[in-house]
Amino acid sequence: MPFYHKLGKIPPKRHTIFKKPDGSLYYEQLFGTIGFDGMSTNSYHMHRPTMVKEIKGSYSVAPEIALENHLKSYRLKGFQITPAPDYLESRKTVLTNSDVSIILAAPQESTKDYFYKNSDADELIFVHKGSGVLRTHLGNLEFKYGDYLLIPRGIIYKIDFDTEVNRFFIVESRRPIYTPKRYRNWFGQLLEHSPFCERDLRRPETLETHDEKGDFLMKVKKQDEIFDMVYASHPFDVVGYDGYNFPYAFSIHDFEPITGRIHQPPPVHQTFETDAFVVCSFVPRLYDYHPESIPAPYNHSNIDSDEVLYYVDGDFMSRNDIEAGHISLHPAGIPHGPHPGAVERSIGQTETEELAVMVDTFKPLKVTKDGLAIADDSYHKSWLE
Numbered sequence: 001m002p003f004y005h006k007l008g009k010i011p012p013k014r015h016t017i018f019k020k021p022d023g024s025l026y027y028e029q030l031f032g033t034i035g036f037d038g039m040s041t042n043s044y045h046m047h048r049p050t051m052v053k054e055i056k057g058s059y060s061v062a063p064e065i066a067l068e069n070h071l072k073s074y075r076l077k078g079f080q081i082t083p084a085p086d087y088l089e090s091r092k093t094v095l096t097n098s099d100v101s102i103i104l105a106a107p108q109e110s111t112k113d114y115f116y117k118n119s120d121a122d123e124l125i126f127v128h129k130g131s132g133v134l135r136t137h138l139g140n141l142e143f144k145y146g147d148y149l150l151i152p153r154g155i156i157y158k159i160d161f162d163t164e165v166n167r168f169f170i171v172e173s174r175r176p177i178y179t180p181k182r183y184r185n186w187f188g189q190l191l192e193h194s195p196f197c198e199r200d201l202r203r204p205e206t207l208e209t210h211d212e213k214g215d216f217l218m219k220v221k222k223q224d225e226i227f228d229m230v231y232a233s234h235p236f237d238v239v240g241y242d243g244y245n246f247p248y249a250f251s252i253h254d255f256e257p258i259t260g261r262i263h264q265p266p267p268v269h270q271t272f273e274t275d276a277f278v279v280c281s282f283v284p285r286l287y288d289y290h291p292e293s294i295p296a297p298y299n300h301s302n303i304d305s306d307e308v309l310y311y312v313d314g315d316f317m318s319r320n321d322i323e324a325g326h327i328s329l330h331p332a333g334i335p336h337g338p339h340p341g342a343v344e345r346s347i348g349q350t351e352t353e354e355l356a357v358m359v360d361t362f363k364p365l366k367v368t369k370d371g372l373a374i375a376d377d378s379y380h381k382s383w384l385e
Contacts, residue, residue, distance in 0.1 A: 003188065003189075003198055003201070003244065004242070004243070004244060005203045005204075005242065005243070005244070005246055006240075006241070006242035007138070007139055007203075007204060007205070007207050007240060007241060007242075008044075008207045008209070008238065008239050008240025008241060009044070009239050009240040010042070010044060010240040010241065010242055011044075014028075014042055015028065018044055020046075026044040026045060026046065026239060027044070027045040027046075027047065027048050027049065028042060028043070028044055028045075029042070029043050029044075029045060029049050030042055031043055031138075031154065031241075031243070031245055032245065033152070033153070033154075033176060033245060034176070038176065038245075039176075039243070039244040039245040040243050040244065040245050041138065041241050041242065041243030041244065041245040041246055042241060042242060042243055043137075043138065043238045043240070043241035044238065044239050044240050044241065045237045045238055045239070046209065046210075046211045046233070046237040046239065047211075047213065047232075047233035047234075047237050048233070049235075049237075051231060051232035051233055052229055052230070052231060052232070053215065053230045053231065053232045054229070054230040055227060055228070055229050055230075056228040056229070056230065057227075057228055058225045058226060058227040058228065059225065059226055060224060060225055060226075061088075061091075061221070061224055061225070061226055062224035062225075063093035063096050063101065063224075063368040063369075063370065064368055064369040064370075065096075065366045065367075065368055065369070066366075066367050066368055066369045066371065066372040067366060067367040067372065068366055069364070069366075070331065070367065071331055071333055071334055072331065072380050073328070073329060073330050073331065073334075073336065073379055073380040074327075074328070074329045074367065074371075074375045074376065074377075074379055074380070075322075075326055075327070075328050075329075075375065075376040075379035075382075076094055076326065076327040076328075076329070076371055076374050076375050076376075077323075077325065077326055077374045077375075077376065078094075078104050078167075078169070078310070078325035078326060078327050078374065079167070079323075079324070079325035080373075080374040081094075081104045081105075081106055081370075081374065082106070083106035083107070083108050083165075084106065084107065084108065085107070085108045085109045086107065086109065087105070087107040087109075087110075087111050087116070087159055088116065088219065088226070090105045090106050090107040090108070091103050091104075091105040091170065092104050092105070092370040093172075093368050093370060093371075094327070094367070094368055094370055094371030094374070095308060095327075095329065095365040095366065095367060095368065095371055096365065096366050096368060097361060097363040097364060097365050097366060098174070098363060099173070099174055099175055099274070099276035099277060099361065099362075099363055100171060100172065100173050100174065100175075100274075100276060100277050100359070100361055101121075101171075101172040102169075102170075102171060102172075102308060102327075102359065102365070103168075103169075103170035103171075103172055104167075104168070104169060104170070105166075105167070105168040105170060106165075106166060106167050106168075107159070107161070107166050107168075108164060108166070109161070110132070110158070110159060110160040110161050111157075111158040111159050111160070113217060114217040114218065114219050114228075115156050115157070115158055115216065115217070115218045115219070115235050116156070116157055116158070116218075116219050116220075116221075117154060117155065117156045117157070117218060117219070117220045117221070118151070118153055118154075118155075118172070118220075118221045119153060119154055119220055119221060119222050120153060120174060120221060120222060120223060121153055121172045121173050121174050121221075122150065122151065122152050122153050122172075122173045122175075122176055122177045123149075123150075123151040123153075123170060123171070123172055123173075124148060124149070124150055124151075124170070124171040124172075124173065124177055124272065124279065125148070125149040125151065125168050125169075125170050126147075126148055126149075126168065126169040126170070126171075126252070126310070126312075126357050127143050127144065127145055127146065127147045127148075127149065127166075127168060128145070128167040128168065128169055128312055128324075128325070129145065129163070129165050129166055129167040130144075130145070130161055130162075130163045130165060130166030130167065130168075131143060131144040131145065131161070131162045131163055132159060132160045132161040132162045132163065132166075133159075133160045134149055134151070134157060134158075134159055134247065134249075135157060135158045135159070135160060135208060135236070136151070136155050136156060136157040136158075136204065136236075136247050137155065137156040137157075137235050137236050137237075137238055138155065138204055138207075138238060138241055138246045138247065139203075139204020139205065139206055139207045139208070139246070139247075140204055140205075140206045140207075140208055141202060141203075141204055141247060141248070141249045142249075143249060146251050146252045146253045146312075146355075147249050147250070147251050147252075148249065148250045148251070148252065148271070148272075149247065149249050150177060150247060150248055150249070150250070150272075151247045152176075152177075152245055152246070152247065153176075155246075155247055156218070156235045156236070157247070167325065169310045169357060171279060171359055173274055173276075173277070174276075175274035175275055175276045175277075176274065177272050177273075177274055177279075178272065178273060178274070179194075179271075179272060179273070180270050180271075180272070180273045180278075181273070183195075193258075195255050195256045195257065195258055195268075195271075196250065196254055196255055196256065196271075200250055200251070200254040201248050201249070201250050202248060202249040202250070203246065203248050204246060204247065204248075207238060207239075207240070208236045209236065209237060209238060209239050210234035210236050210237055211234075211237060212233065212234040212237075213232055213233050213234075214232070214233075214234075215230050215231075215232075216230065216231045216232075216233065216234055216235060217229075217230060217231075218230070218231050218235060250271075252271075252281045252283060252312075252355065252357070253283070255271060255281045255283050257269070257283050257284075257285035257286075259285055259286050259287075259288065259289075260288060260289075261288055261289055261290040261293065262288050262290050262293050263288050263293065263294065263295060263296075263297060263298065264288075266280055266297075266358065266360070267280075269281055269282055269283075269358065276361065276362055276363065277305075277359055277360060277361040277362060278359070278360050279357065279358070279359055280357070280358040280359075280360070281356075281357060281358075282309075282316075282354055282355065282356040282357075282358065283354075283355060284314065284351070284352060284353045284354065284355065285351065285352060286350065286351050287346075287349055287350055287351055287352060294343055294346060294347060295317065295346040295347070295349055295352070296317060296318050296338045296342050296343045296345075296346035297318050297337065297338060298337065299335055299336070299337030299338070300335060300336070300337065301334070301335040302330055302331065302332045302333065302334060302335070302336060303332060303333065304332060304362060305332055305360045305361055305362050306329065306330070306331050306332050306360070306361045306363075306364055306365045307328075307329070307330040307336070307358065307359075307360050308327060308328070308329055308358065308359040308360070308361070308365070309327065309328045309356055309357075309358050310326075310327050310356060310357040310358070310359075311323065311324055311325065311326045311327070311328075311356050312324060312355040312356055312357065313353075313354075313355040314352070314353040314354040314355050315352070315353060315354060316354045316356060317338075317342060317345065317346055317349070317352050317354060318337075318338040318339065318342045318346075319338075319339050319342065320339040320340070320341065320342065320382065321382070328379070329365065329367070331364060331365070332364060337383075339382060339383060340383065340384075340385050
């Protein structure tokens, strides 16, 4: 996301002497992506960020695949994912391919005894239930219902909850996640026709700096393995940073819908993108205002992409028998559209209160065993009259 942020104390120039009050040096780290060509941040640490005392071992978190190749539409009942005390243990991958994993999580407790870093993937966490603070080595962000938390790969973080009931919809991306390029000018600024702007993006404003040595457990995800690494200094020891690579938050309630006289296609709801998938936000909005308009979406063929819809709240007008926390999967290769009766119900309606998150992937998604365990096996027949 190309916008600049500065927090804490930094020297006037990069890669120059920056001294602590006692005369010793702070330790600079370039936190960058795509080699030296992507977005980066320069951070300054109390201690060397390289001090590993021990690698205790690793364990696999690779999802177990139930369906490798299929042409079946599914409805997953997301709230049937069993809550778990630990944040990482609560994360269950339900759909996956080589670019992205769709994860549901219902953690009950704050992250206490370890720090977490995903070294392979950006994480886009949608907060469906719960509130608290995302604590990171580049600053803290408060979150609540409806927030997207974008955590770039390599960010070290913990999560502190204010609530006991918490539910996350997580998009784990092996490609960098950006705002849609058609919303930006060639400088990177969000344009006037964008459904949100930089004012809506919440950056870290509180920097948590710890000057501590000891044994600090870091759980690092690398190629579907979690490595338990012990660091010799507290990972949150940054005194300042500046640059373009840092976590931020955006509320789905700040997405301003684009409407028209006739039904608008799904790209008007686009919120984030990669070169492998897009993420869209369906929010309360006025319906189409042509006197003969049909507000319900038209049938369309998924020839090139799988469509995933995560239902958050309200009445999703194109579907029957859908509840909060449900996920619909419509695979590439077959058409899909509104359920029987939905078109007729929509005619004459003036607005919708639906709230949902959509992920369209350009590679087919595999259904995992955790996903199949909460699947409605008869959903593909629900269009029969």
